[in-house]
Amino acid sequence: MTITAIPIASVGDLSREVLALASENRKWLxxxxxxxxxxxxxxVQRGYSAQQERYLTNEFRVRARSRHIACPQSDDYPGWLALMQHYGLPTRLLDWTYSPLIAAFFSVHPDYSAAGLGACDACVWALDARKLNESQGFEPLIFPLDASSYEPLIVPAFKNRDELGTVGVAMAIEHDPRIQLQQGAFTIHSCRTPINLMDGADTWLRKLVIDRSRVAAFFEELTALGIRKYTLFPDLSALTSELKSMHRPADEES
Structure with missing residues (x-):
């Protein structure tokens, strides 16, 4: 399944496309x-086996309590999965946001580009959450990550259970200020087919592509509009990163 790429070169272009999506009266992430x-x-589906996933999740649960004062209860698998995702452990969750500007920020910020800023085209994906859920046999609604209907999607990450073979869209539980600031949501993947390659993907996905020649300018626009790392990550490491990006060494500026 190939999703048609829609080119965008500026925040104005992004706004135009998002307004067009909003006119369809659908819930977009x-x-x-x-x-x-x-x-x-x-x-976790980029090279890890199902067994390795269970090793990761269960060893994290065993070792986290001595390092984190507010761990979930032992059987709170959604809570554990969200905590693991928050701290960068490979999981079956994929991050989404209700804000197209925040999504664009992650697509053009140099800290998230392994190849270097402007080395390749970036993109902002738009997902019709309700339509994806409906296509996977769930109600056309977005429930919290700990909803009982999502349990079969989550438990195989911890126990040797059969996979449901589907993907669900869930609201993030706001256990941390970062989740609130980033307006977060998740897709839960109990299927190893990427959602952009699933049958019917063109009915629930749109792809907005930023040409590599426009990535740096797009990043500058977002910065000018106040979409900055330290506003989305309320910690000192984010503040440090942002200050370093704003104030380069004098010998680099000459």
């Missing part, structure tokens, strides 16, 4: 990726 060729699949 957004995700930014620094490489437009990347498929929509979670990190």
């Amino acid at each position: 957004f995700r930014g990726q620094t490489d437009s060729d990347w498929n929509l699949m979670p990190s």
Whole structure:
């Protein structure tokens, strides 16, 4: 399944496309990726086996309590999965946001580009969450990550259980200020087919592509509009990163 790419060169272009989507009276989520060729699949499905996923999740649960004061209860699998995602462990969750500007930020910020800023086309994906859920046999609604209907999607990450073979869209539980600031949501992947390659993907996905020649300018526009790293990540490491990007060494400026 090939999704038609819609070119955008500025925040104004992005706004125009988002307004067009809004006119369809559907519930859209957004995700930014620094490489437009990347498929929509979670990190744990990029080279990890099902057994390795269970090793990761269960060892994290065993070792996290001595390092984190507010761990979930042992059987709160959605809570554990969200905590793991928050701290960068490969999981079956894929991050989305209700904000197209935040998605665009992640697509053009140099900190998230492995190849370097402007080395490849970036993109902002738009996902019709209700339509994807409906196509997967769920109600055409967005429930919280800990909803009982999503349990079969989540438990195989921790136990040797059969996969449901589907993907669900869930609201993030706001256990951390970062989740609130980033207006987060997730897709839960109990299927190893990327959602952009699934049958019918063109009915629930739109792909907005930023040409590599426009990535740097797009980033500058977002910065001018106040979409900055330290506003989305309320911690000192984000503040440090942002200050370093704003104030380069004098010998680099000459």
